[in-house]
Amino acid sequence: MMQITDHPKVRQFAAAVCEQVRAREVHEEIKRELYAHIEDHMEAAMASGASEEEAVQKAIVAMGDPVGIGQGMHAAHRPRTEWGLLILVLLLAGTGIFMMFNVDTVYKKLENGMNGLLDKQLFFAGTGIAIMAVFWFFDYRKLRRWSELFFAAGLVLLAISPLVAIKVNGISAWIGIASLVIYVPRMAIILLIIGLSGMRPAYQLGWKEIALQFTFRGLLPVILFMQMGVYTEGVIYMAALVAVLVRMRIRWTQLVGILMAWIGLLLVTLYSSERLRDRLLSFMYAKDDPLGDGYYYTSTLKAIQDGDWWGNGFSAVNDWLSYIHTDTLLPYFIYCFGWVAGGGLIAMAVSFFYRTIKVSKKAREPFGQGLTAAIAALFMVQISWSVLMIIGLAPFTGVRLPFVSFGGTNTVTDFLLLGLLLSVYRRKDIIPRGSSSTARQATR
């Protein structure tokens, strides 16, 4: 028998199907599948006595109309949009912008010299949305080739930060470029998680390589974060790394090994860093010192209680919560608009991260799977921490509610990460199976 592709009619048929499918990448796989089918059909026809030419004819007629098949294939391989995710984010960002208007009004009443938050947040969100659009339509897979470079850049940024950054509250984490002030740990974390996602799928790694990977990806960045005194980002990074490894099916014994190593590192840091020890102690004994270290927890709880079911209304003056545009944004929101609206905002944030997890489950190839898992973990930690913190169930840090609270670097990068999520989702049905099929087989 001749090669199946040597039959012009067969090739014409497959080409006519593919002509209808705009996603070029899947053409090859569709063709191979159709060829295999026609071959099977021909074999059956020839076994019952048909000549090769007759068999080709029969098989192709049995297939049906190539244009109709192609149209159906096109419908199955179109770019997809995760509207739910996009709408939730726009609602969250809208709430944030509305809150800055609210906060501006209050700060004016309090005459504390802070103003123009609304204008700035509008600018940040606008910039963020523009960047999101770029990443959304950009093929995220192209980042993979540079992933090691991104990772190294993240490490370098963290390492040089103490030398060049501006010191605020004892932490050197801000770099000023022209009139912009950039929060370094956040930039670093973005670079690091893109870098992480490019690593070899975890199930392929032996103990030796896991140990090596863990030193560079698990220990080094965490130590750098800790040294800078930015524990929140350290924790977020660790969660992102675990998410990537789990999504790429690390062996659980190896995962336990990694967690043990981190606990060891944490104990050493606690032993040597008075600052971290103080922070943890003040969290655990907050009730004993309600006006000192425990002030944050007492004030947020009081604000939530005073909020009651329906709140104290727009721009209700509150002079005992500090930083209502960032640290205490959520309790202040509840203070103004009550438990029902507060619950609604939290529900919105939670359903947002729930959807990010679903995006990760739908990603087609390892890089997209890792990347979305890392982003989902980042948002999950940020959202759950900022909710648990205000009711005293998590230590107080500068962790932000994504898309809602005030911030330049944070708001812009939140949108950047959203753009990456949308980019992965967009391509979930236009990436051929072939590329990851061997990987899937290996795990079974």
Add this chain to the structure above:
Amino acid sequence: MKVNKELLKGSTAVLVLTTLAKKDQYGYELIREIERQSEGVFAFKEGTLYPILHTLEAEGWVESYWQVHDGRKRKYYRITDKGKQHVKERKAEWQLFRTAVDRVIGEGGV
């Protein structure tokens, strides 16, 4: 017996999923199996199966993988847990529909 086309269209997905629930199959094998099981009632143009399979995969109801069988590479389909759940729901619907129809036309005694 020939069956109404519209009726066929809606049930093909469930038919495919149910057949895949028994074992992983590639397209050609699947068509022959459905034909055999339905004793020729469900005989459709073979090519139309592929858009259905690809749509089921986009929905997350089946997964595909390439494997060599009898010296030839074939694209196999496997039903997912989500797909099994979908079949269960459709089956329950169908039962309900069937009992209702049975009651109406059965008692009418045409």
